[in-house]
Amino acid sequence: MRPLDPRLLRRSRPVRRFLVATVLLGLVAAVAVVGQAWLLSATVVALVDGVAPTSVAATTAALAGVVAARGVLAWAQATTGTRAAAAVKAGLRHDLVDAVLDQRRTGPAPSSARVATLLDTGLDALDGYVARFLPQVVLTALVPGAVVLTLLAVDPLSALIVVLTLPLVVTFLVLVGMVTRDRLDGRWAELQRLGRHFSDVLAGLTVLTGFGRDSGRGLREVGERHRRATMASLRTAFLSSFVLELFSTLSVALVAVAAGLRLVTGDLDLATGLLVIVLAPEAYLPLRRLGTLFHDSTQGLAAADEALTLLDGERRTGHLVVEGPAPVEVRDLVVVHPGRERPALALPGLTLQPGEFVAVTGPSGAGKSTLLAVLLGFALPTSGSVRVGGVPVVELDPDAWRRQVAWVPQDPHLLAGTVADNVRLGHPAASDEAVRSALVDAGAADLAPRREVGEQGQALSAGERRRVAVARALLRVRDGGAWLVLMDEPTAGLDAERESTVLGTLCRLQESGDVTVLVVAHRAETVAAASRELRVDRPVEVVQAGPAGEVTP
Known part of the structure; x- marks a missing residue:
């Protein structure tokens, strides 16, 4: 040795x-x-x-x-x-x-x-x-x-x-x-x-x-x-x-x-x-x-x-940079997780134009969250292609690309600190006024920016954590330069009034023409607010997974 x-x-x-x-x-x-x-x-x-x-x-x-x-x-x-x-x-x-x-x-x-x-x-x-x-x-x-x-x-x-x-x-x-x-x-x-x-x-x-x-x-x-x-x-x-x-x-x-x-x-x-x-x-x-x-x-x-x-095992990451807003194109995308034969996602095609608000629907296990993970670079396509402005996502510089994305996961993570500290994760240099405005547009006007938050969002309910995460994404769009908004069930756990506030804010972002919104949705109200719906069905065919990260154009 x-x-x-x-x-x-x-x-x-x-x-x-x-x-x-x-x-x-x-x-x-x-x-x-x-x-x-x-x-x-x-x-x-x-x-x-x-x-x-x-x-x-x-x-x-x-x-x-x-x-x-x-x-x-x-x-x-x-x-x-x-x-x-x-x-x-x-x-x-x-x-x-x-x-x-x-x-x-x-x-x-x-x-x-x-x-x-x-x-x-x-x-x-x-x-x-x-x-x-x-x-x-x-x-x-x-x-x-x-x-x-x-x-x-x-x-x-x-x-x-x-x-x-x-x-x-x-x-x-x-x-x-x-x-x-x-x-x-x-x-x-x-x-x-x-x-x-x-x-x-x-x-x-x-x-x-x-x-x-x-x-x-x-x-x-x-x-x-x-x-x-x-x-x-x-x-x-x-x-x-x-x-x-x-x-x-x-x-x-x-x-x-x-x-x-x-x-x-x-x-x-x-x-x-x-x-x-x-x-x-x-x-x-x-x-x-x-x-x-x-x-x-x-x-x-x-x-x-x-x-x-x-x-x-580190792969060569991309170094290309795409300045948005830009169209997002998905063609014949198949994602198979390691150790499994059944695809987690099989999507024939999808094109997101700047200024669109698309609601992704489908049964549980159809791969809706996997689609967001692929767009973020957290999951690799087994086959097919995902392009932003004509450039494959796997060739983009991961840090530069993610700075252009505002993301709200299904289970938002909050850090110990104040509500304002967690909202500022979207843009650390944001002013107090920008933080308050983001909270209001996320239906969280009742949350004081100075309110203390424990690790993993302790002292906040599930709905409050979700609204803080939405406010964080909105701040990233307004002050951080992000133009692609990815949200995984952002209105889950919200009452009708706050849900309406969040959906209204997303519609205004879409109407600006510079922001693309892709939302995973189960609620009819979210689907109705979107400009169009993308239905994702559960994959049934069995495919042979190639090497992770192998992308077939």
């Missing part, structure tokens, strides 16, 4: 900067290790030989300075690693959120439980990998080499023993690492299984409770499997540390015994013998620490591989 995934190196600039800093710090640390051993042996020899106190004091002061320098280097490596890990996690999370929000980047939408596990606890494993394991890899590559070269210069026999025993320790490190990797792969699989199971139980918690089913039993069983997998991986990690400590200790003992015997026989002077005995453990210490941190590396690499595999 590679200690550093090349994809992570290519994608993450913080990792590249961190590796450069780590190599520089590692070079200084290698010099400090040799300097500390030399100064320590020199100090002891000076005390034994009874040299002048001033000379001993100078050597001791230099030794203290080197020890302090090693402490500063350790602190610098830890600080740099922690900051780099935070930057890498933030960058990957940002890229993942951007990718999963646009299927043109990742293809079929990944499992929500998989993404949630990855964004939450999964990427946290990069702390140990980036902050501790990667610096230790650099130290393992530099320090033993510096120690061997120093030993070769002062005592070739000790250098030979170190050179012969180091590969033995590395061999056991690799063998134990392979077992650890398999254990951690099982633990990661159990963690993902637990996340999926928890997501499923949470989604059906109300139904399970209503029917008196024990929703916690399955979670306890999956959690117990995850606990067993975690303990097995920890046992393997502790065993690997024990094996490395054992063989490292035996290797250091060989060097120490050989040097001690030669000291007794007079074949080795005291200064050289002390230097060899002090330096020998430093040759094996980086390997021992690397083995201890290998557990962090495998867990972090597994999370990084999961994230990078998802991001590497």
Whole structure:
């Protein structure tokens, strides 16, 4: 297994900067290790030989300075690693959120439980990998080499023993690492299984409770499997540390015994013998620490591989921009969701001219909401074409295109803040007067702009949340430059008076001639207010889905 995934190196600039800093710090640390051993042996020899106190004091002061320098280097490596890990996690999370929000980047939408596990606890494993394991890899590559070269210069026999025993320790490190990797792969699989199971139980918690089913039993069983997998991986990690400590200790003992015997026989002077005995453990210490941190590396690499595999599926998004208002044309559109054979939507044709108000009707499951998702770029056509001003939607720059769209979903999402804050999501620079005007035209004149709203619209009813979302869309049209209005049942849950207000506002937008309105509707009043009706029937034929995102003109 590679200690550093090349994809992570290519994608993450913080990792590249961190590796450069780590190599520089590692070079200084290698010099400090040799300097500390030399100064320590020199100090002891000076005390034994009874040299002048001033000379001993100078050597001791230099030794203290080197020890302090090693402490500063350790602190610098830890600080740099922690900051780099935070930057890498933030960058990957940002890229993942951007990718999963646009299927043109990742293809079929990944499992929500998989993404949630990855964004939450999964990427946290990069702390140990980036902050501790990667610096230790650099130290393992530099320090033993510096120690061997120093030993070769002062005592070739000790250098030979170190050179012969180091590969033995590395061999056991690799063998134990392979077992650890398999254990951690099982633990990661159990963690993902637990996340999926928890997501499923949470989604059906109300139904399970209503029917008196024990929703916690399955979670306890999956959690117990995850606990067993975690303990097995920890046992393997502790065993690997024990094996490395054992063989490292035996290797250091060989060097120490050989040097001690030669000291007794007079074949080795005291200064050289002390230097060899002090330096020998430093040759094996980086390997021992690397083995201890290998557990962090495998867990972090597994999370990084999961994230990078998802991001590497990123498709080339379009970069074209269409200035509206422009006609929207749909031809032979078929959308098949991943893992299904029956189409979610089959629409032979649709043309929206600027200034039209079209009501999309049809039975539940006919694909009305899917049509809006395709226009927004959240879903990909399996076949057929969707064009705006003659340009396929899949070739449009997603951010530039969505700035021209005002969208009201079936279940509007509100953020914690005030009513005005949520309306201003449509246009952050809007004035207070513009916000109040949008609320009035959305039938929400009774909602005070300064009224506090909790996360997910807490403290507001379903109808109030919908009216705030409509006001947000209206503000985006009036002040944000949007010209295409997509609404999924905007009058659901509204009384007759407020419904009439919303429909009147949509009719005025349509009459301006610059705004195209497409509304998914079940209510007769909405259909009557529209300039025409588009009937979407439930698809009955079975089609073979091609690769997600494949568009046939």
